[in-house]
Amino acid sequence: MRRLRALEPLAWTGPAVVLIALVVLWPVVEMIRSSFLKINRRGVEQGFYGLANYDKLFDEKDFADIMVRSVIWVVAVVALTVLVSLALAQLFNQRFPGRRVARWALIAPWAASVLMTAIIFKWMLDPEVGVVNQIRVKLGLLDALGGASADQLGDASTAMPWLVFVAVFVSVPFTTYALLAGLATIPADVYEAAKMDGASRLRTYWSITLPLLRPALTVAALINVMNVFNSFPIIWAMTHGQPGYSTATSTILMFILKGSNIGESAAMSVVNFGMVLVLTVIFLKVSRWNKEVA
Amino acid sequence: MRIKLAGGAALGVAAMLVLSSCGSGSGGSGSSGDQKASGGGQVTLKMVAADYGDGPGKPNSGETFWKGVVDEFQAANPNIKVDVQVINWNDIDKQVATMVQNGQVPDILQTGDYSGFAKDDMLYKVEEVLSPNVSGDMLQKFADFGKVDGTAYGIPFVSSARALFYNKDLFTKAGISEPPKTWDELKAAAEKLKKAGVSQPFGLPLGQEEAQAESFLWMLGNGGGYKDASGKWAINSPQNIETFTYLKGLVDAGLTTPNPGTKDRKTVWEDFGAGKVGMVNGGPMSIPIFDAAGLKDKYGVAPIPGKSGPLDTTLGVMDWIMAFNKNGHAAEIKKFFDFFYTGSAAQKISDTYKLLPVTNGGIQKLSSDEKLKPFLDALPNASFYPFQDPKWADLNPEIKQTIGGAVKDDPAKVLGELQKTADAG
Numbered sequence: 232m233r234r235l236r237a238l239e240p241l242a243w244t245g246p247a248v249v250l251i252a253l254v255v256l257w258p259v260v261e262m263i264r265s266s267f268l269k270i271n272r273r274g275v276e277q278g279f280y281g282l283a284n285y286d287k288l289f290d291e292k293d294f295a296d297i298m299v300r301s302v303i304w305v306v307a308v309v310a311l312t313v314l315v316s317l318a319l320a321q322l323f324n325q326r327f328p329g330r331r332v333a334r335w336a337l338i339a340p341w342a343a344s345v346l347m348t349a350i351i352f353k354w355m356l357d358p359e360v361g362v363v364n365q366i367r368v369k370l371g372l373l374d375a376l377g378g379a380s381a382d383q384l385g386d387a388s389t390a391m392p393w394l395v396f397v398a399v400f401v402s403v404p405f406t407t408y409a410l411l412a413g414l415a416t417i418p419a420d421v422y423e424a425a426k427m428d429g430a431s432r433l434r435t436y437w438s439i440t441l442p443l444l445r446p447a448l449t450v451a452a453l454i455n456v457m458n459v460f461n462s463f464p465i466i467w468a469m470t471h472g473q474p475g476y477s478t479a480t481s482t483i484l485m486f487i488l489k490g491s492n493i494g495e496s497a498a499m500s501v502v503n504f505g506m507v508l509v510l511t512v513i514f515l516k517v518s519r520w521n522k523e524v525a
Numbered sequence: 526m527r528i529k530l531a532g533g534a535a536l537g538v539a540a541m542l543v544l545s546s547c548g549s550g551s552g553g554s555g556s557s558g559d560q561k562a563s564g565g566g567q568v569t570l571k572m573v574a575a576d577y578g579d580g581p582g583k584p585n586s587g588e589t590f591w592k593g594v595v596d597e598f599q600a601a602n603p604n605i606k607v608d609v610q611v612i613n614w615n616d617i618d619k620q621v622a623t624m625v626q627n628g629q630v631p632d633i634l635q636t637g638d639y640s641g642f643a644k645d646d647m648l649y650k651v652e653e654v655l656s657p658n659v660s661g662d663m664l665q666k667f668a669d670f671g672k673v674d675g676t677a678y679g680i681p682f683v684s685s686a687r688a689l690f691y692n693k694d695l696f697t698k699a700g701i702s703e704p705p706k707t708w709d710e711l712k713a714a715a716e717k718l719k720k721a722g723v724s725q726p727f728g729l730p731l732g733q734e735e736a737q738a739e740s741f742l743w744m745l746g747n748g749g750g751y752k753d754a755s756g757k758w759a760i761n762s763p764q765n766i767e768t769f770t771y772l773k774g775l776v777d778a779g780l781t782t783p784n785p786g787t788k789d790r791k792t793v794w795e796d797f798g799a800g801k802v803g804m805v806n807g808g809p810m811s812i813p814i815f816d817a818a819g820l821k822d823k824y825g826v827a828p829i830p831g832k833s834g835p836l837d838t839t840l841g842v843m844d845w846i847m848a849f850n851k852n853g854h855a856a857e858i859k860k861f862f863d864f865f866y867t868g869s870a871a872q873k874i875s876d877t878y879k880l881l882p883v884t885n886g887g888i889q890k891l892s893s894d895e896k897l898k899p900f901l902d903a904l905p906n907a908s909f910y911p912f913q914d915p916k917w918a919d920l921n922p923e924i925k926q927t928i929g930g931a932v933k934d935d936p937a938k939v940l941g942e943l944q945k946t947a948d949a950g
Contacts, residue, residue, distance in 0.1 A: 272641060272918050273641045273647070274623060274626035292942060359796055377801060378779060379783035382783040470787060471732065473733060474929055474930060475927050490618060491918065491922045492919065
């Protein structure tokens with residue numbers, strides 16, 4: 232009876248463990264295995280292929296550009312998201328009339344499907360009928376609809392900022408709420424003490440709010456790093472990574488490769504997986520370094 | 526982007542895994558058990574088909590079409606159940622590859638290519654799944670393309686051809702009396718349209734969706750193509766480089782869709798339907814789109830202009846239906862195929878989607894349709910993608926992704942990169 236009792240926790244954690252093994256671990260093993268197999272386009276396995284998939288991947292003409300772009304994409308989106316969210320969290324932490332409504336409104340971009348949001352932005356930017364371009368014409372910023380200058384998603388130099396904007400737009404709600412929760416945990420007496428010591432507002436924010444917010448900030452930023460790196464729907468819906476591969480990140484390349492070479496696509500996934508791990512480790516190192524200084 | 530999504534996706538995948546494993550387990554053992562018990566009981570055919578309609582929920586969606594066909598078939602054959610999964614063109618090849626890799630091979634597949642599956646010995650021969658009277662009625666030239674090493678595996682499903690559509694109102698407004706026949710005339714017409722305030726004189730979709738088709742039509746206009754007469758890859762032939770240099774000239778002068786390398790044909794056809802585009806290459810399947818957009822009877826159809834005269838050929842596209850041998854349902858598949866080609870279904874697909882039939886009987890039935898006539902006439906002399914070359918399957922995604930760069934950057938360099946892929950290993 233007692234022995235059975237000892238096994239009881241297993242009954243509760245068991246299903247979750249099985250689910251994790253099935254949904255997380257098994258696909259990872261399968262992904263790594265696929266990257267060493269020769270698999271033709273129809274999905275038929277044709278035996279062990281060694282590192283040939285990786286060789287082919289690293290030889291892709293655009294591979295280096297795409298990897299660099301992926302890192303810039305992650306850094307830009309996460310940095311902007313965190314900055315905007317810090318400000319928004321501060322604002323929403325104040326008491327003001329209509330705060331409840333404003334807080335609800337912030338959830339909207341989070342509640343809507345990312346794909347839907349991306350498609351709506353693509354429509355708003357349509358060179359012939361997009362509302363953004365109609366406004367630009369009315370403001371005199373654009374001569375005519377339909378031309379190359381109205382086609383901001385058609386060129387990497389103007390498309391990338393829009394892609395980053397949409398990615399920030401959909402990441403801000405979660406990040407803000409995470410920081411808002413962090414702000415709520417900071418006790419009021421610390422602020423009182425700072426006030427009595429005559430600290431300025433900026434000084435209070437820098438020396439009290441930010442350091443005490445660090446756990447929430449670290450978690451929020453880390454989750455964003457992983458999500459943004461693996462982000463697919465925004466870029467795919469808005470540009471397909473085109474023109475050429477000039478707006479593609481490694482996740483997009485992985486999907487495109489899936490159409491011609493599943494093994495190479497799996498190799499790209501493994502590289503992606505490694506990149507996320509590396510980015511995470513670097514990120515954790517950096518945030519711990521912060522702690523030592525503080 | 527957010528944990529909710531990741532969590533949802535994880536749950537979804539979990540549910541899918543659980544459901545699919547249950548499905549295949551019970552389905553497999555169930556049907557064989559049934560057969561033994563009741564002697565030729567219920568058999569479920571799993572079919573995967575591409576969507577010729579405007580997507581799920583639309584009145585012409587693939588789901589609606591196939592449900593009509595299957596309901597009629599099942600009423601006549603109560604022992605056979607047909608389970609149709611309709612997938613859009615962008616995803617169907619990837620999803621089928623995933624099914625094959627996971628061992629969940631369908632019984633019937635309807636998509637754009639069969640040859641790879643035939644080479645992997647995954648298909649029934651046509652004679653095993655189609656009655657002789659049906660296969661005898663197929664257009665000979667088309668049926669011949671269904672053969673690998675002399676044995677037929679692919680069954681032509683539907684076909685289509687391309688021609689030039691032009692907006693009559695915009696042509697009148699710009700003072701153009703007749704559709705262009707040569708590249709020089711085309712450029713002159715485009716300049717007149719531009720002056721008349723048309724934002725996209727020529728609609729040029731070289732984006733991901735179907736860049737390989739638009740490119741091929743232009744290559745044909747200069748005696749080029751993906752391969753030369755001897756069957757060698759010739760993507761960066763002098764003719765093709767000249768073709769794309771001409772196109773780049775049009776793009777640079779603002780006479781086309783802006784940034785063609787990022788525009789899908791769907792978008793450009795919709796723009797044509799909305800009266801924003803003067804000329805565009807289209808097919809019978811674009812007629813419903815133009816009509817729905819309110820351009821009915823306001824457009825003309827003409828042969829596609831070439832460098833020195835109109836094309837005497839055009840891009841012909843054939844889609845295929847094929848039967849996989851893994852689940853051993855040849856007899857049931859044969860019943861379904863015979864039903865499809867001899868009943869009203871093949872006719873219905875032509876009517877609904879303006880796709881061209883592949884049987885002599887079907888073409889005769891359609892010959893009175895004025896709008897389809899230019900395409901039916903062009904069909905016998907059509908040119909096709911080199912899809913029987915296994916390299917084509919690897920090359921095609923790359924063409925779709927990058928060939929648009931040939932009208933933005935250096936044509937010789939972009940086509941040269943594609944040639945390199947074609948020549949590699």
